[in-house]
Amino acid sequence: SSELTQDPTVSVALGQTVKITCQGDSLRSYYATWYQQQPGQAPVLVMYGENNRPSGIPDRFSGSSSGNTASLTITGAQAEDEADYYCNSRDKSGAQLYVFGPGTRVTVL
Amino acid sequence: EVQLVESGGGLVQPGGSLGLSCAVSGFTFNNSEMTWVRQAPGKGLEWLSYISRSGSTIYYADSVKGRFTISRDNAKNSLYLQMNSLRVEDTGVYYCVRDRSDGYEPLFDHWGQGILVTVSS
Numbered sequence: 316s317s318e319l320t321q322d323p324t325v326s327v328a329l330g331q332t333v334k335i336t337c338q339g340d341s342l343r344s345y346y347a348t349w350y351q352q353q354p355g356q357a358p359v360l361v362m363y364g365e366n367n368r369p370s371g372i373p374d375r376f377s378g379s380s381s382g383n384t385a386s387l388t389i390t391g392a393q394a395e396d397e398a399d400y401y402c403n404s405r406d407k408s409g410a411q412l413y414v415f416g417p418g419t420r421v422t423v424l
Numbered sequence: 425e426v427q428l429v430e431s432g433g434g435l436v437q438p439g440g441s442l443g444l445s446c447a448v449s450g451f452t453f454n455n456s457e458m459t460w461v462r463q464a465p466g467k468g469l470e471w472l473s474y475i476s477r478s479g480s481t482i483y484y485a486d487s488v489k490g491r492f493t494i495s496r497d498n499a500k501n502s503l504y505l506q507m508n509s510l511r512v513e514d515t516g517v518y519y520c521v522r523d524r525s526d527g528y529e530p531l532f533d534h535w536g537q538g539i540l541v542t543v544s545s
Contacts, residue, residue, distance in 0.1 A: 348531055348532070357519060357537055403530050406478070411486055415468060415469045
């Protein structure tokens with residue numbers, strides 16, 4: 316199956332900007348979808364398509380894509396943004412339908 | 425209010441079987457694709473299986489193919505996952521998820537609270 320890669324951890328100062336990246340061959344053909352997971356909770360959809368936020372997701376979250384890399388940017392990070400973030404896309408190889416990235420733990424300092 | 429409520433988890437011995445159910449409300453179930461996702465303790469998310477609106481199209485991850493069976497009952501607004509030949513590495517929290525991909529990128533917009541499955545002797 317196709318793989319998606321993410322940095323394991325990133326940190327950001329309160330109020331600053333952080334970019335979380337996801338790389339994989341499938342991202343040349345498909346957009347990434349992004350989920351936020353707080354400890355002990357179910358994941359929450361935060362970004363999909365070219366740059367679409369579900370209702371209720373703050374506009375400090377934005378998405379972008381270039382080549383084999385998708386990015387989720389948090390502009391003006393808040394304490395409540397500290398969480399795990401997972402990217403997700405279709406498996407271009409066709410071995411299975413979908414694949415998740417390993418996740419990025421975002422720490423807000 | 426959208427609700428997805430999983431049930432049927434618990435402790436099972438390696439090689440055993442377990443059936444999960446997911447009761448759905450708050451959206452039109454028979455017009456919704458559905459997916460199961462799991463998360464091993466302290467690990468990341470893993471997509472397991474997909475089922476189309478009618479149940480005619482099904483996909484599985486390689487890790488569960490041949491052992492797990494996804495199904496649905498649109499009359500009962502319910503999704504199921506039958507898990508056979510369970511292994512220790514199947515231990516984790518299993519999530520029932522609404523999938524709005526409609527043939528494009530995955531779009532898991534509603535998740536259940538998750539149900540714990542523990543495979544151990």
